[in-house]
C-alpha cells in the first residue's frame with residue numbers, strides 16, 4: 001500500500017495504491033495522518049489505483065470523514081476500480097461518501113460548491 | 115450435529131404485520147400471472163421457485179439457537195443444548211412439549227451470550243421450566259446471570275415469580291479460555307465488544323464445530339483483533355454471526371452500539387477458513403426483502419474475496435431453519 005499526495009485547485013488529492021486490509025490498515029491510518037488529511041478543508045480520495053479495501057480500511061476512512069466534516073471540511077472520492085466500487089456498494093459506503101466518476105469531475109464539483 | 119434456529123431477530127421480536135403480508139400476496143398473485151394450480155402440492159412446488167423474501171419470512175423471534183447432536187446421549191438422558199433464551203425459546207419449549215409431553219424429564223443446557231433483554235426474555239414463557247423434574251443448566255460468563263433472570267420475573271414487570279419455575283435451575287459460571295463439557299460438546303468462550311460485554315461460544319462434537327458469535331462489534335484495523343477472532347472461528351463448519359447493520363452504519367451513526375455487519379462476517383470467516391456463515395441478529399426494522407439484500411451482498415463479497423480458496427457458503431438465518439453440519 002502506498003499513498004500519493006498532491007494538491008489540485010486547493011483540494012488535497014490522495015491516491016492510495018494497492019490493497020488495504022487489516023494487516024496494513026494501521027499503516028494506512030499513519031500515512032493519512034502524515035499527510036495531515038484530517039486537517040484538509042477539501043479532501044479528494046482518488047480510488048483509481050486501489051485494488052481492494054477491507055472493512056478495516058473503510059473504518060479508517062469513516063473516522064477520517066467524521067474528523068473532516070466536524071471541522072467544517074468536505075471529503076469526496078473518485079474513480080473507483082470495479083471491485084472497489086462493488087465493495088463500496090456492498091458496505092453501503094456509497095450512501096455516505098460522494099463517489100465521482102473521475103478526479104476531474106470531483107475537482108469541478110468542489111469548485112462549483114465553493 | 116444439527117443446528118436449528120428458533121429466533122434470529124435482533125434486539126426486539128417483530129411480526130411480519132398485515133401490510134407486509136398483503137404486499138407479498140399481491141406480488142405473488144402478479145408473479146403467478148393467471149397460472150392455475152391443480153392442488154396444494156402444485157401450489158407449493160411453484161412457490162418453491164419464487165424468492166424466499168416473497169413466499170416466506172425470516173421471522174421475528176429474538177435469539178435462540180438449538181444444537182442437536184447426532185448420537186443420542188450415552189447416559190440415556192434427554193439433553194438439549196441451546197444458545198440464548200430470546201423469545202425463540204417459547205416455540206422451542208412448545209416443540210419439546212409436543213415431542214415428549216410433560217412426563218419425561220429433560221435437561222436443558224443453555225449458554226447465554228449476555229444478559230440483554232432480547233437474549234433472556236423467553237424464559238418466563240418456557241413451559242418446560244415450570245415442570246418439576248426438568249433441569250436447566252444455565253452457563254454464563256456474566257456473574258449477574260441469576261440476578262438478571264430473577265429481576266425480569268419480579269413485580270412490577272412480570273406476575274409470575276422466578277420461584278414459580280418448578281424445574282431445577284443451576285447456574286454455571288464460565289471463564290474465557292477454559293473449556294467446559296455440556297451435553298457431550300466441548301465449549302469454549304470468547305469475550306466480545308458489546309455494552310456490558312458479550313461472549314461468543316465455540317462448540318465441538320462429533321468432529322464438527324459451531325461458533326455462535328452475536329452482539330459483537332469489531333474493529334479489525336486494530337492489531338490482533340482480526341487474528342484473535344479468526345483463531346476462534348478457525349475452520350468452523352458454521353459461524354453464526356451478528357450481521358445486524360451495514361458496515362457503513364456500524365462504523366458511523368451506530369458506532370459503539372455493539373453490533374457488526376455482513377461484510378465483517380465474510381472477512382472473518384475467510385480469514386478463519388470457515389465453511390458456512392449464517393447472518394444472524396437481523397435488524398428489527400428490516401423487511402424480508404432488505405434481509406435478502408444483506409444476504410445477496412454478503413455473497414457478492416464472498417465471490418470478490420474468494421481468490422483461489424474454497425467457497426464460503428453464506429446465508430441469512432431464519433426462524434425454523436435447520437442446518438446439518
Ligand SMILES: [Zn+2]
Nearest residue numbers: 124125232329
Ligand atoms: Zn441482542
Ligand SMILES: [Zn+2]
Nearest residue numbers: 228230308329
Ligand atoms: Zn446485546
